[in-house]
Every structure is written in C-alpha cells, then in structure tokens.
Amino acid sequence: MDFFDRFAVPHPSFLIYASMVGIGLTMLAIVVGITYFKKWGYLWREWITTVDHKRIGIMYLLSALLMLFRGGVDGIMMRYQLSMPENTFLDSQHYNEVFTTHGVVMILFMAMPFIIFFFNYLVPLQIGARDVAFPRLNALSFWLFFMGMGLFNISFIVGGSPDAGWTSYFPLAGNEFSTSVGTNYYMIAIQIAGIGTLMTGINFITTILKMRAPGMTLMKMPMFTWSAFIANVIIVFAFPVLTVLLAMGTMDRLFGTNFFTTDNGGMDMLWANLFWVWGHPEVYILILPAFGLYSEIIPTFARRNLYGYTSMVASMVIISLLSFFVWAHHFFTMGQGPLANSIFSISTMAIAVPTGVKIFNWLFTLWKGKIEFTTPMLYSVLFIPLFTLGGVTGVMLAMSAADYQYHNTMFLVAHFHNVIIPGVVYAMLAGLTFYWPKIFGFMLNERLGKWTAWTLSIGFVLAFIPMYITGLDGQARRMYTYSESTGFSLLNMVSFVGAAIMAIAFVLLVYNIYYSIRYSPRNIGSDPWDARSLEWATHTPVPEYNFAITPQVASTQAFWDSKKNGHELFKGDIEKIHMPNNSGLPFIMSCIFFVFGFAMIFSIWPLAIITLIGILACMTYRSFEKDHGRYISVEEIKETEKRLRGAKNEGR
Amino acid sequence: MKLKMKWILLTMVITISTVLTGCEPLLVLDPKGPQAKTQADDIMLSIWLMLGIVVVVLAILVFVLLKYRASNQPKDYEPPHIEGNHLVEAICVGIPILIVIFLSIVSVKSNYEVEATPAGYEDQEPLIIYASSSNWKWHFSYPEENIETVNYLYIPEDRPIEFKLYSYGPITSFWIPQLGGQKYAMSDMITTLHLAADQPGEFMGRNANFSGAGFAENTFEVTAMTPAEYQEWVEEVHETAPRLTEEKFEELIEPGHLGRSTYTGTHLEFAPPPEHDHGSSDTEVEEDSHSEDHEKHDSQDTNEHSNH
Numbered sequence: 036m037d038f039f040d041r042f043a044v045p046h047p048s049f050l051i052y053a054s055m056v057g058i059g060l061t062m063l064a065i066v067v068g069i070t071y072f073k074k075w076g077y078l079w080r081e082w083i084t085t086v087d088h089k090r091i092g093i094m095y096l097l098s099a100l101l102m103l104f105r106g107g108v109d110g111i112m113m114r115y116q117l118s119m120p121e122n123t124f125l126d127s128q129h130y131n132e133v134f135t136t137h138g139v140v141m142i143l144f145m146a147m148p149f150i151i152f153f154f155n156y157l158v159p160l161q162i163g164a165r166d167v168a169f170p171r172l173n174a175l176s177f178w179l180f181f182m183g184m185g186l187f188n189i190s191f192i193v194g195g196s197p198d199a200g201w202t203s204y205f206p207l208a209g210n211e212f213s214t215s216v217g218t219n220y221y222m223i224a225i226q227i228a229g230i231g232t233l234m235t236g237i238n239f240i241t242t243i244l245k246m247r248a249p250g251m252t253l254m255k256m257p258m259f260t261w262s263a264f265i266a267n268v269i270i271v272f273a274f275p276v277l278t279v280l281l282a283m284g285t286m287d288r289l290f291g292t293n294f295f296t297t298d299n300g301g302m303d304m305l306w307a308n309l310f311w312v313w314g315h316p317e318v319y320i321l322i323l324p325a326f327g328l329y330s331e332i333i334p335t336f337a338r339r340n341l342y343g344y345t346s347m348v349a350s351m352v353i354i355s356l357l358s359f360f361v362w363a364h365h366f367f368t369m370g371q372g373p374l375a376n377s378i379f380s381i382s383t384m385a386i387a388v389p390t391g392v393k394i395f396n397w398l399f400t401l402w403k404g405k406i407e408f409t410t411p412m413l414y415s416v417l418f419i420p421l422f423t424l425g426g427v428t429g430v431m432l433a434m435s436a437a438d439y440q441y442h443n444t445m446f447l448v449a450h451f452h453n454v455i456i457p458g459v460v461y462a463m464l465a466g467l468t469f470y471w472p473k474i475f476g477f478m479l480n481e482r483l484g485k486w487t488a489w490t491l492s493i494g495f496v497l498a499f500i501p502m503y504i505t506g507l508d509g510q511a512r513r514m515y516t517y518s519e520s521t522g523f524s525l526l527n528m529v530s531f532v533g534a535a536i537m538a539i540a541f542v543l544l545v546y547n548i549y550y551s552i553r554y555s556p557r558n559i560g561s562d563p564w565d566a567r568s569l570e571w572a573t574h575t576p577v578p579e580y581n582f583a584i585t586p587q588v589a590s591t592q593a594f595w596d597s598k599k600n601g602h603e604l605f606k607g608d609i610e611k612i613h614m615p616n617n618s619g620l621p622f623i624m625s626c627i628f629f630v631f632g633f634a635m636i637f638s639i640w641p642l643a644i645i646t647l648i649g650i651l652a653c654m655t656y657r658s659f660e661k662d663h664g665r666y667i668s669v670e671e672i673k674e675t676e677k678r679l680r681g682a683k684n685e686g687r
Numbered sequence: 688m689k690l691k692m693k694w695i696l697l698t699m700v701i702t703i704s705t706v707l708t709g710c711e712p713l714l715v716l717d718p719k720g721p722q723a724k725t726q727a728d729d730i731m732l733s734i735w736l737m738l739g740i741v742v743v744v745l746a747i748l749v750f751v752l753l754k755y756r757a758s759n760q761p762k763d764y765e766p767p768h769i770e771g772n773h774l775v776e777a778i779c780v781g782i783p784i785l786i787v788i789f790l791s792i793v794s795v796k797s798n799y800e801v802e803a804t805p806a807g808y809e810d811q812e813p814l815i816i817y818a819s820s821s822n823w824k825w826h827f828s829y830p831e832e833n834i835e836t837v838n839y840l841y842i843p844e845d846r847p848i849e850f851k852l853y854s855y856g857p858i859t860s861f862w863i864p865q866l867g868g869q870k871y872a873m874s875d876m877i878t879t880l881h882l883a884a885d886q887p888g889e890f891m892g893r894n895a896n897f898s899g900a901g902f903a904e905n906t907f908e909v910t911a912m913t914p915a916e917y918q919e920w921v922e923e924v925h926e927t928a929p930r931l932t933e934e935k936f937e938e939l940i941e942p943g944h945l946g947r948s949t950y951t952g953t954h955l956e957f958a959p960p961p962e963h964d965h966g967s968s969d970t971e972v973e974e975d976s977h978s979e980d981h982e983k984h985d986s987q988d989t990n991e992h993s994n995h
Binding site: 127128131199200204206207211212297301302303304307337338339340342343344345346366368369370372373376377380381384385387388391392394395396398399401402403404405406407408416419420423424427428430431433434435436437438439440442443444504507508509511512513514515516517 | 713714715716723725726727729730733734737740741744745747748751752755756757760764765766767768769770771775776779780783784786787790791793794795797798799800801802822852856857858860862864867868869870871873874875876878879891893894895896897898899900901902903
C-alpha cells in the first residue's frame with residue numbers, strides 16, 4: 036500500500052473530505068449530463084478541438100470565473116478565521132495552505148486567464164484580423180493553461196496543497212521544511228500553465244505586429260490592443276525567468292540539487308530575487324490590459340475621444356520598462372544596504388509618474404464629455420478614486436526606510452488588494468459587462484449590474500481599508516491567529532463583513548448572468564453601447580471569420596468615424612476566406628502534459644518517462660503534419676452575412 | 688447617489704487619517720526610539736502628501752462627473768474631439784515628478800539614517816546582540832555580557848543596539864515595531880539592524896516573515912530599562928542562570944514553541960554564525976564594524992565573537 040499512501044492528504048479535515056465528495060459529485064453530474072444530452076460530439080467538435088480565438092477566449096473566461104469562485108472561497112475562509120481572536124475554524128497548517136492557494140489561484144489562474152480572455156476575444160477583432168497569428172498554438176496555450184490549473188486544483192484532495200505562500204520562498208519551500216508534495220504541485224502546475232502563457236505572449240505579439248487591418252498603423256491601434264501588445268512583450272521577457280526559476284526549484288525538490296538550499300552553496304536569496312524579477316512585471320501584465328479596458332470604456336460613455344492618446348501609449352511603454360527595474364522593493368529588508376535600497380526606492384516611485392498621467396488622461400477624457408453612468412462606466416468611475424488610493428499607498432511603500440515598518444504586514448496586503456481589485460478585477464467586470472453583448476448577443480441587466488458594482492465597492496472598502504490600520508498597529512500578514520490583547524479583533528471583524536459583502540456581489544453577478552440569459556432581449560443589434568472601435572463593426576454574434584471584408588482604418592476610432600464622419604470601413608467585394616482547421620492535438624498533448632506533471636509531482640518515474648515520450652511524439656507528429664487550412668466560399672459568407680444582418684440595425 | 692458615495696469615501700479617508708494621527712496611537716506611529724521615529728515621521732509625511740493627491744483627484748473627478756453628466760446637458764450636445772494639450776500634459780507630468788523628487792530625497796536620507804547607528808547615539812559604543820531564529824523561537828546572544836536568552840530581550844535604554852540577525856531555518860524577519868522596522872534573518876548571511884530605545888518600556892517583538900506552521904506565535908518580549916537595572920539583570924543572570932551547553936542548544940533549536948529561558952554563555956562559542964561570503968554591501972559594513980570591535984574590545988575578555 037506504500038504506493039498509494041503518498042496520494043493521501045497529509046493533513047485532512049472535514050472540509051477537505053466534504054470538498055472531495057463535492058468535486059466527485061460535480062464531475063459525475065457533468066459527465067452524466069453531457070452523456071444524457073448527447074453533447075460529447077458537440078463538445079469535441081465545437082470546443083475542445085477549436086482553434087477559433089473567440090471560443091478559446093470564452094473557455095478562458097469560464098476558467099477565470101471558476102477560479103474567481105475558488106480563490107474567493109479561500110479568501111472568505113481566511114477572513115472568517117481572522118475575524119475573531121483565537122478562532123479555531125482553521126488550524127495553522129490549513130490556513131497556510133489556504134493563503135498559498137488563494138494567492139496562486141487569484142493571480143495565475145483567475146486574473147491571468149481573465150486578461151487572456153480579453154486578449155483572445157478582442158485583439159483580433161480590434162485590429163480587423165480573422166484570427167490570431169498561430170491559431171493552433173493558441174489552442175495549445177489554453178489547454179496547457181487549463182491542465183496546469185487543473186493539476187494545481189486537485190492538490191488539496193490528492194497529496195496536499197502547497198503551504199509555503201504564493202511566493203514560495205526557499206528554504207521554507209525546500210524539502211527540509213516542506214515535506215508534503217504540495218510544493219511539487221506549485222512548481223509543476225505553474226510551470227505547465229506558464230509555458231502556455233509564454234506561448235500566448237509570442238502569439239499576440241506576432242498577431243498585433245503582423246495582422247493589423249490596412250491603414251492601422253501602430254499609433255492608430257485601439258488603446259486596449261496597445262495595452263495587450265505591451266503586456267505580451269512583458270510576458271515574453273518575464274515568463275522565461277519563471278520557467279527557469281520553477282525548473283531550478285523542481286530540481287531542488289526532486290533531484291537533490293542545491294540552488295536554494297541552506298547548505299552546499301545554495302542561496303535562498305536567489306529565489307527571492309528571481310521570483311520578483313518575474314513577479315513584479317507580472318503585476319503589470321495584469322494591470323496594463325486593465326488600463327486598456329478602462330481606456331475603451333471611459334471614452335465610449337463620456338462620448339468623447341480618449342484624451343492624450345500619445346501620452347497614454349508612452350506611459351505604458353515607460354511603465355513596462357520600469358517594471359523590470361523595481362523587483363528589489365519586494366525585499367528592502369533583506370540587508371542589501373542603503374545604496375541599493377535607494378536606487379530601487381526611486382525607480383519604484385518613478386512608476387507613479389506615468390501612472391498618474393494615465394489617471395489624469397482619464398479625468399480629462401470625462402471633461403467636456405456627455406457622461407452616461409452605465410454599469411461598465413460605474414466600475415470605471417469607482418476605479419479612479421479607489422485605485423488612486425492603492426497607488427499612493429504604493430508610493431508610501433516605495434519609501435524603503437518606512438517600508439521596514441510596512442513590510443510583511445497587513446498594510447502591504449491592503450495595498451496590493453487595493454490596486455489589484457479596483458485595478459484589475461473592476462476592469463475585468465467592467466469589460467465583461469461591456470463586451471457581454473458582443474460575445475453572447477444580449478445585455479446583462481443594468482440594474483443588477485449597478486447593484487453588483489456598488490455592493491462590491493462597499494464590501495471592498497470594508498474588507499481592505501481596515502488592514503491599513505491593523506498593519507500599522509503591528510499585525511503581520513499570514514498569521515493564522517492572534518490573541519485578544521493585540522486589539523486587532525474589531526477591525527478584522529469589519530474585514531470579514533466586507534469580504535462577506537463582496538461574496539454577495541459575486542452572487543449578484545452570477546444571478547445577473549442567469550437573469551439576463553432568461554429575460555434579456557435578444558434584438559440588440561451589433562453596437563448596443565454606441566461604441567467607437569472596430570470590434571463593434573462586425574455582426575453580433577461574431578461570425579467565425581470576424582469580418583466578411585477586411586476593414587480599412589484611418590484613425591484611432593475607425594468605427595466611430597464610419598458612423599459619424601462618413602469613413603468607409605468595408606471597401607471591395609467579398610472574397611473566399613482562408614481559415615485554420617480544428618485540431619485535437621493541442622488537447623491531447625496537454626492531457627499528456629497533465630499526466631506527466633502528475634507523475635513528476637509524485638515521482639512516478641516510469642510514467643513520467645512514458646508521458647515525456649508521448650509529448651515528444653505529439654510534437655514530432657505536428658512537425659510533419661500537412662494541414663493547409665480550408666477556405667470558406669463566397670456563397671457561404673454571403674449567406675452568413677445575410678442571416679446575421681437580419682438581427683442587425685446597420686449593414687456593412 | 689454618486690455624490691453620496693464620493694462623500695462617504697471622503698469621510699472615510701478623513702476618518703482613517705484621524706485614527707492614524709489621533710486618539711489611539713498605532714504601534715508603528717508610537718515610536719520609542721530614534722529609528723522608529725524616523726520611520727513614523729516619513730510615514731506621516733507621506734500620508735499627508737498622498738492624502739492631498741487623493742483629494743485633488745477626487746475633487747476633479749466629482750467636478751467632471753457632476754458638470755458633464757449626460758442629464759446635465761442638452762440632448763443634442765456633441766462632445767468635442769480633443770487630442771491633448773502639451774501644457775496640460777506637462778503639468779500632469781511635472782507635478783508628480785516634483786513630488787517624487789521630494790519623496791526620493793526624504794527616502795534616501797532616511798535609508799542612510801536607519802542603516803547607521805541611531806542619530807544622537809553616534810558617540811556611544813553599540814551593544815551587539817546576536818538575534819537568531821529557529822523554528823519558531825528567537826535566541827538572543829549577548830557576547831559582551833556572555834548571556835543568552837530565549838524569546839525575550841532585555842536592553843538598556845539610551846544605548847545604540849546593533850542586532851546581528853541570522854536564522855536556523857527558513858527566512859524570518861526580526862521586528863520590534865516601536866523601536867524600528869524589520870530586517871530578514873537568513874541562514875546564509877548575517878544582516879545588521881540598528882535600533883535604540885530612548886525610554887524604558889515593554890515592547891512587542893515578532894518574526895514578521897512567514898516561516899511555517901508555528902509562525903503566528905513566533906513572538907518575543909522586549910524590555911528596555913535603565914542602564915543600572917540592566918547591569919543588575921546581567922549580574923543576576925550570571926549568578927543564577929545555568930550554562931548553555933551544546934546539547935542544550937541543540938535541544939532548543941528543535942522545531943516547536945518554548946517559553947522564556949536564560950543562560951550564561953552563548954551559542955556563538957560552539958555554533959558560530961554563518962560566514963557572509965556573498966559580497967553584498969551589508970557584508971562590508973558588517974566587516975568594518977567587526978574590525979572596529981576588535982580594536983575596541985581587544986582588552987575585554989568578553990569578546991567571544993572575535994574569533995571569526
């Protein structure tokens with residue numbers, strides 16, 4: 036039985052057993068449901084083998100929403116545990132696992148797929164392309180990400196979750212202090228998902244550089260595409276560091292190397308440095324596309340062009356450069372001395388300047404506008420003050436001498452949630468509401484949407500502002516409990532109430548989706564918000580080939596000009612369109628990757644070797660495969676166009 | 688409704704700042720030593736400055752939202768196309784740059800202050816205390832007094848203290864909020880933290896960096912006392928406390944939690960702190976201070992750590 040012992044959860048509890056049963060039943064229900072409704076074929080043909088950027092995008096979205104739920108549950112559990120002194124809801128080991136998975140899930144498996152959903156869905160539409168540059172690579176990116184995510188998420192029912200923090204600092208994460216397979220999951224699952232993300236980066240850089248519609252010079256790209264471009268450049272520069280780092284960590288844990296161990300010349304500081312050399316640019320990978328979404332939404336509902344287009348682009352470029360020169364601010368207290376700290380302190384504060392420019396540009400976009408408070412706009416308007424608050428506390432943290440007092444405290448926790456939630460999460464929800472009609476053909480309910488935005492904001496303020504105060508009062512982060520005498524209890528209870536209100540906001544969001552599916556009108560046309568950029572110029576639902584005729588672009592807001600200034604978007608006749616074929620290979624290869632990862636985590640070497648051969652075989656097969664895609668005939672396009680135009684208020 | 692939210696936000700910011708400045712002093716903002724004072728001053732300065740920025744942004748936002756909301760404008764109003772204005776953008780860049788330059792100067796100045804013997808104590812010989820962490824305890828070795836304590840720290844007031852930090856295990860962070868900010872203790876390098884207490888009192892100290900299952904309780908008590916009381920304590924320890932043997936120390940660093948305990952002799956004799964060969968600037972500073980120690984302490988037989 037020794038073989039099976041390793042799969043047992045080392046530190047089980049009722050909650051974990053209950054989730055095992057829950058997960059088992061849900062899986063069973065899904066399988067039975069799909070079989071009952073005879074949807075296996077549909078699922079395989081239309082989704083699993085798809086290379087369509089829109090469908091891949093939607094699968095990213097579903098993953099992100101699922102992980103938002105999982106990470107959110109982790110968050111609520113943490114807040115509940117800390118809401119009372121000496122609470123016994125979670126013990127220290129469980130708490131450590133929960134905050135570790137909360138961090139990893141929210142950053143890598145919620146925020147990342149959410150922004151990649153927007154990359155996938157929007158970038159080809161915004162630049163007037165038929166698909167991404169490498170559609171099949173895109174499918175592989177998604178499935179690798181998905182398998183990495185799946186692998187990470189089974190950790191708590193098979194073998195135990197990682198428990199060394201999402202930063203996984205060595206030597207704590209090394210074999211000596213982290214004896215379960217949890218950290219193996221961290222190393223391998225993130226590695227697999229990370230390879231997917233790296234390929235996404237390469238794919239979108241190529242797409243944006245090579246596949247823009249005629250006339251769309253770089254400085255005429257919509258702002259979201261600009262932000263996606265810069266974020267993907269950062270991905271391509273930052274993610275290899277993560278790949279190498281995780282490979283080194285894996286070798287330390289599985290093969291007895293000494294990169295980060297405490298003896299034989301290993302150095303724990305190397306992990307911290309490399310982690311943040313990737314980790315800091317990572318947060319800009321998340322926030323820049325969020326900025327891009329706000330830059331689409333705010334002009335739309337201010338009914339004005341984006342103020343200071345050039346400075347918006349310039350500020351993003353500067354932020355992306357600076358993001359690689361600030362990593363040491365994550366450990367001012369590691370003893371590198373005042374000179375190094377001063378340099379990183381100044382470079383960090385410098386980021387406030389381009390970020391400030393963006394905030395002012397959004398404010399000036401509102402100036403002389405005709406502002407309509409729709410749900411996406413409400414999120415954007417709430418984002419500005421709340422994100423500013425998070426930004427200025429970031430400047431405070433950048434003052435390295437003072438950071439000796441903020442570091443590792445709830446003040447820091449408050450700060451990064453204060454930038455990530457109003458910055459990234461609000462943008463995701465605003466963008467989701469904004470683009471929902473384009474994607475699904477009906478609007479989300481505005482009334483429920485506004486309720487969600489307000490509830491979320493009230494919950495956010497209650498949950499995170501108190502942490503600034505308890506942090507300054509000496510509450511360290513990652514403590515699973517504290518004593519009554521510390522005086523943290525009242526504010527932590529407020530935090531819990533806030534977190535619960537945020538959970539209600541999530542429920543409202545889900546209810547809104549349900550409600551809108553049932554009751555929302557379907558005859559909304561292709562441009563329900565009276566928007567400005569190319570993605571709104573095609574039909575709703577978007578046909579497989581996106582645009583029947585490649586659009587001609589002459590300004591930053593081509594679609595707006597076509598509506599208001601008589602610009603002709605679609606010139607010429609419909610021609611046959613070349614499209615890529617579907618392929619099951621990315622999915623199959625990713626499944627093998629999943630098994631390979633699992634074998635590595637549990638050191639089942641024969642299986643690891645077999646699956647590795649399988650992966651190589653898939654790659655070899657792909658290298659020799661001849662697949663030139665297919666053509667959609669002119670008749671078929673005309674038919675589709677005619678059908679779609681029926682529900683549309685304007686022709687091409 | 689929008690207006691109301693803005694006011695709620697504004698009131699909140701003001702309330703927070705009053706809480707921070709007023710009624711109940713928060714640990715970090717209630718400094719009992721020069722280093723913590725420097726940091727608390729920086730924090731308050733930045734809070735006020737940042738509050739100013741938040742208020743300006745809020746004011747502009749509320750103004751434009753109210754003035755240019757659709758319901759406040761004629762139905763046929765068509766917003767103009769405005770590309771941007773060099774002067775306006777220069778101001779938006781210029782003012783933040785000035786603020787950042789100002790804060791950078793403050794930050795750099797404070798960096799050098801907190802990384803040196805505390806201001807006002809430069810003429811005094813610092814008391815060197817080796818603080819090492821093991822899962823999940825703190826060991827304080829006083830080479831000068833030939834004393835070692837576990838989980839509590841007695842220090843004389845008005846004397847600069849130089850903590851030499853390292854760890855038997857995961858990275859920890861040595862933090863006494865009321866005396867000054869934290870610094871990492873690591874297994875492969877000694878770090879130095881300069882602190883001083885300018886009044887007697889009892890302070891909370893803890894490991895601030897997550898280090899595994901016992902992290903939450905990884906705390907210690909700090910008592911600052913008059914030099915006379917301190918001397919009395921040292922003598923008392925020498926009379927009453929047992930000697931710290933290698934076996935006993937091995938037992939002490941086993942994972943777990945312990946109460947307070949006191950020993951004569953330090954573990955530095957048989958378990959020297961890690962060599963620092965990673966060539967960071969901190970190492971240089973440290974070696975300098977060591978060589979100074981050598982010169983100044985050569986006549987004293989208490990200088991145990993001179994042998995490395």
